[in-house]
Amino acid sequence: MMELDKDLFCDMVKFYGNAFHLPPLAAKIYSYLIFDFERKGVPFEEFVEVFSASKSAVSSNLNLLLNLKIISDFNRINERKRFFVMNEKFMKIRFGEIITRMEDELSILNKLKNFRKTTDESSAQKFEIYQNLFQNNISNIKEMLDQL
Structure with missing residues (x-):
C-alpha cells in the first residue's frame, strides 16, 4: 500500500x-x-x-x-x-475538451451577435470583451498543451 x-x-x-x-x-x-x-x-x-x-x-x-x-x-x-x-494523456484530453466547448460557445455567440444586429455600442463592446476573453483563453490553453 x-x-x-x-x-x-x-x-x-x-x-x-x-x-x-x-x-x-x-x-x-x-x-x-x-x-x-x-x-x-x-x-x-x-x-x-x-x-x-x-x-x-x-x-x-x-x-x-x-x-x-x-x-x-x-x-x-x-x-x-x-x-x-x-x-498521462488525460490532461491533454481534458483541456482539449475545454477548448472545444469554448470554441463551440464562441461560435454560438457569434451567430447570436450576427442575428441580433445591434447598434447599441455598449452591448457591442461587452460582446467584444467576452469574445476576446474566449479567444485569449483558447490560445493560452493551446500553447500550454503544445508544451506538454
Whole structure:
C-alpha cells in the first residue's frame, strides 16, 4: 500500500469528485492513483482492501474511470494481474475538451451577435470583451498543451 497524506487525500477526493462528476469511490480510486508517483501501478485487490469495498463496486468504478480515459491499465509480463495508473494523456484530453466547448460557445455567440444586429455600442463592446476573453483563453490553453 502507498503512503498518503489523509487530509490531502480527502481534499483531492472532494475536488476530483466535483471536477469530473465522479461517484465517491471513483474519486477515491483516482485520488489514490495520484499518489503512485513512480507509476508502478495499483492492482485491483489493493483497491478492494484499501477502500473496504466490494469487488463489484471497485470493478464498476474502475471501468467508469477507464471509459472516461482518466486512468489506464496494463499487465506485467508473466502476470495475469491488471495494474492501474493515471492516464498521462488525460490532461491533454481534458483541456482539449475545454477548448472545444469554448470554441463551440464562441461560435454560438457569434451567430447570436450576427442575428441580433445591434447598434447599441455598449452591448457591442461587452460582446467584444467576452469574445476576446474566449479567444485569449483558447490560445493560452493551446500553447500550454503544445508544451506538454
